[in-house]
Amino acid sequence: MGLSYPLTEAYGNDGHTCYNTAVPENVIKSTFANKDFGFLVQMTREGASGAVAQSYPCAFLKSTKRPIWALISFNADYFQYDVLSVQNAIYVAVHEMTHCLGFSYLLYDYYPTGKPTKTIDGVDYFVTPEVIREVKRQYGCDTAVGMPLETEGSLGTAGTHWSRKVAGSEYMTATVTFPNPTISYITLALL
Numbered sequence: 406m407g408l409s410y411p412l413t414e415a416y417g418n419d420g421h422t423c424y425n426t427a428v429p430e431n432v433i434k435s436t437f438a439n440k441d442f443g444f445l446v447q448m449t450r451e452g453a454s455g456a457v458a459q460s461y462p463c464a465f466l467k468s469t470k471r472p473i474w475a476l477i478s479f480n481a482d483y484f485q486y487d488v489l490s491v492q493n494a495i496y497v498a499v500h501e502m503t504h505c506l507g508f509s510y511l512l513y514d515y516y517p518t519g520k521p522t523k524t525i526d527g528v529d530y531f532v533t534p535e536v537i538r539e540v541k542r543q544y545g546c547d548t549a550v551g552m553p554l555e556t557e558g559s560l561g562t563a564g565t566h567w568s569r570k571v572a573g574s575e576y577m578t579a580t581v582t583f584p585n586p587t588i589s590y591i592t593l594a595l596l
Contacts (some may be wrong), residue, residue, distance in 0.1 A: 423463035423476040443474050444505065451480045459561070460501035462511055470515040475505030496586055500576050506596055508577060510565050521595075522554065522564065529554040529564055535594035543591060552591055555579050567591070 422428060426447055445463065457480055464474035477498065484494055513520050516533075523532045530551030540549045553568040558579055566579040576586035 423474070424461045424478075426476055426478070428463070441473070442506070444502065445474065445476045446479070447476070448479050448481045450482055453482055455480050455482070457483045458497050458501050460504045460509075462505055462509065465515070469517070472505060472507075472512060472515075475502075477501045477505070496576060499588075503577060503592065503596070504565065508565065508592070508595055510560065523551065525550055529556065531567075531595060533595065536591055539589070539591040539594040543589065 423445060426445065428445060458477060460475055460477045462472035462475050465471060466473050479494070479497070484490055507516075513522055518533065521531055521533045521536075523530055530553055532551035536552050537549060540552045541547055553571050554564050555566040555568050555578070556563055562579045567575055567577050569578045569580070572578050572589070572591075574586050575589050575592065577592050
């Protein structure tokens, strides 16, 4: 599957790689009508100490800087071939897709309404009007200033996931809770 747009440069990539992953030449040169986003998917082996999966925006529409291609890299060492593992893999895939669509520190500077995060009293929050509205509605708190972001972990974890202390089992916390992570209106409002 391809896009209506040609692959463009992003974050110093040369257009033929995305975070050290080779992009097939036919993907680089092809455009396909009526497609708005494409994913390159790979499976690697990083051992049980590596991340379950990682994702990166790879290319952007030049006119809006909106991501149009992304890479999702799954660590095969975490996946089994049974019903529960397949269900978990789907949740992980949706989680990583959400990062590629906008919930990533790599994309915050490109939000059309300005940077969507703000530090208030030492805590980082996601502060778009839509997210604030849903936080107030979900938690019944009219004074909420935004949704707190994770503060623990390395870059790619901290600031790019909801705080587990607040969001609990929501699927965009840093560790997806199986077998039933929830998808909140807060995350939908982010997108």
